[in-house]
Amino acid sequence: MDLNTQIEQLRPDMIAALKTLVNIKSVQDAPAPGAPYGKGAADCLAAALELCKKLGFRTHNMDGHCGWAEYGEGKEMVMVLGHLDVVPEGDGWTVCKPYEATEQDGKLYGRGTIDDKGPIIASVYALKALKDEGFEPKRRVRIVFGCNEETGSADMQYYLEHGGEIPATGFTPDGEYPLINGEKGVCDVTFEKKLHQSGDWRLLSLTGGTAPNIVPAHASADIACPADAKLPEGTDVIRVTRTAAGARIEAEGVSAHGSRPELGKNAIGRLCMFLKELPLSGDAAAAVGYIADMIGMDTVGKHFGIDLRDDRSGTLSFNLGMARCDEGKDGASAVRFTINYRWPVTYTYEDCGPKLNDAFEKAGWSIAGNNHGVALYQAPECELVTKLLAVYREFTGDNSPAKCIGGGTYAKSIPNILAFGPVFPGVPAPEHEPNEYIELDRLVLNAKIYAAAIRALAE
Ligand SMILES: [Zn+2]
Known part of the structure; x- marks a missing residue:
């Protein structure tokens, strides 16, 4: 038989x-x-x-x-x-x-x-x-x-x-x-920045995404601002609502798998680009400004110089997957962003990870988590x-x-x-x-x- x-x-x-x-x-x-x-x-x-x-x-x-x-x-x-x-x-x-x-x-x-x-x-x-x-x-x-x-x-x-x-x-x-x-090789890295804030305009909370490997479809932030402050208008993907403390800003995106971020629209990126235009100051302004300028809606890590590509597997993919903001140990709050990126199969972590980490650290961020594997x-x-x-x-x-x-x-x-x-x-x-x-x-x-x-x- x-x-x-x-x-x-x-x-x-x-x-x-x-x-x-x-x-x-x-x-x-x-x-x-x-x-x-x-x-x-x-x-x-x-x-x-x-x-x-x-x-x-x-x-x-x-x-x-x-x-x-x-x-x-x-x-x-x-x-x-x-x-x-x-x-x-x-x-x-x-x-x-x-x-x-x-x-x-x-x-x-x-x-x-x-x-x-x-x-x-x-x-x-x-x-x-x-x-x-x-x-x-x-x-x-x-x-x-x-x-x-x-x-x-x-x-x-x-x-x-x-x-x-x-x-x-x-x-x-x-x-x-x-x-x-x-x-592809995969890394989840979390960058953190302490927020010591004073002034009338402050970032109170910032939340977005459900997992590092998913393009976030929602993100929101609460800010404090003077009651009589003039707030910018929302757009079709940004909603601005008055709150007792100031305002709540919500951004909509389009979800996609983190390995194909170009198929989605990143709500956290959108939110930071909007927040950057508000008169926040100090650490909060620096944090959202950095994310907005260096990442924004980018999906390949180009501003960090890590947009590697090869014929076998295409471009490095870069997903700003999660954002959180909470109280730090010393009473100051801290904002954290988690990025999930995947490098092409003929490269290694050393070709991209250190560059990305250096850029954040030079801008005053610390690394709160960094899990990387290898490409196969x-x-x-x-x-x-x-x-x-x-x-x-x-x-x-x-x-x-x-x-x-x-x-x-x-x-x-x-x-x-x-x-x-x-x-x-x-x-x-x-x-x-x-x-x-x-x-x-x-x-x-x-x-x-x-x-x-x-x-x-x-x-
Ligand atoms: Zn299985």
């Missing part, structure tokens, strides 16, 4: 196994012994390893942080990295309850079906079919079940810090097809890229090239792997949404693709 027929015959088992995992609520929760990300994730890991044991694989549980199933011999190892943790279910489930996997119209509904329990089960049965076929890999194949992808990938940090073997090559079925061969990139001619693309093309006839993205996938958490599937181009991907589902035909197609991919990488 050929491998694909074999996989088709495993379809009912695959669906049953997926239901078992979906029905375990594996949202991050309070840690417990052996369950660093909560009991749900640990139970789900135990269930996945139990299944793999029954299928005839060697298994290992790494202290509840992650676990794996392994097959074959060989000095080197091919990793397939997926995750069992899910994001909270949220509201709006109408087809089924989020943790009661339900088949309907050729789809399996439930939290985690597409992200990432379905794809990892497809990988498990891909390996099962290869084993049944008698495939003898030259490299061991290890399917790793992570338990903390959605909330920081501390699972893979633990894996690496506790001697987890680094794969020679591999993929994570937690992205999209054809293949993601580049992921494998050139189109690398073996991993050519092999995975060839497999994808064989099954789909789609000859699109590999792509670079502004976001980060699980591939960044382990060296030498790339994100490959499970989402096909142009097909909706309802991950993180209510009524999350995977189309069962595509679950099986993924298993076929992953089987061919594992074979290509391991033989």
Whole structure:
């Protein structure tokens, strides 16, 4: 029997196994012994390893942080990295309850079906079919079940810090097809300025945005000013309202993902440009003036000289994501702005981070937080890229090239792997949404693709 027929015959088992995992609520929760990300994730890991044991694989549980199933011999190892943790279910489930996997119209509904329990089960049965076929890999194949992808990938940090073997090559079925061969580097940085204010015009509060990686659609500020002060008129995107202390200014923008800030309109930038024209003084004037002049509606960091670009992944993206203003320790208030920026895949943090930080520090700001990762990139001619693309093309006839993205996938958490599937181009991907589902035909197609991919990488 050929491998694909074999996989088709495993379809009912695959669906049953997926239901078992979906029905375990594996949202991050309070840690417990052996369950660093909560009991749900640990139970789900135990269930996945139990299944793999029954299928005839060697298994290992790494202290509840992650676990794996392994097959074959060989000095080197091919990793397939997926995750069992899910994001909270949220509201709006109408087809089924989020943790009661339900088949309907050729789809399996439930939290985690597409992200990432379905794809990892497809990988498990891909390996099962290869084993049944008698495939003898030259490299061991290890399917790793992570338990903390959605909330920081501390699972893979633990894996690496506790001697987890680094794969020679591999993929994570937690992205999209054809293949993601580049992921921009990402940094969230927060700059803070103390506001020692006197005078009639003062900034009382400033709030905008909900997360660093989202273009803020709303921002507002309260200011103090004399009761008889003449206030400027609002515009179609700025509203000015009188308050007891002075005035409230609200700015509207257009939300977009922080990796594509050019698709949005930044409400915080707009608000600062408006505030800059008011007769604020001292620190407040300097703070909003600096943000207005250096950022405003810019989305590439050009005034900081960090508007890097490359042919592979385009321009650095720059999103002024959040603004907050509150009381500092010494009684003076402080204003904080958080920026989320992403540099092109052929550059490093050193090419942009220090320049940006220096500029702010020279202007009297301090850094209240700075979290940066690395970019990931494998050139189109690398073996991993050519092999995975060839497999994808064989099954789909789609000859699109590999792509670079502004976001980060699980591939960044382990060296030498790339994100490959499970989402096909142009097909909706309802991950993180209510009524999350995977189309069962595509679950099986993924298993076929992953089987061919594992074979290509391991033989
Ligand atoms: Zn995922």
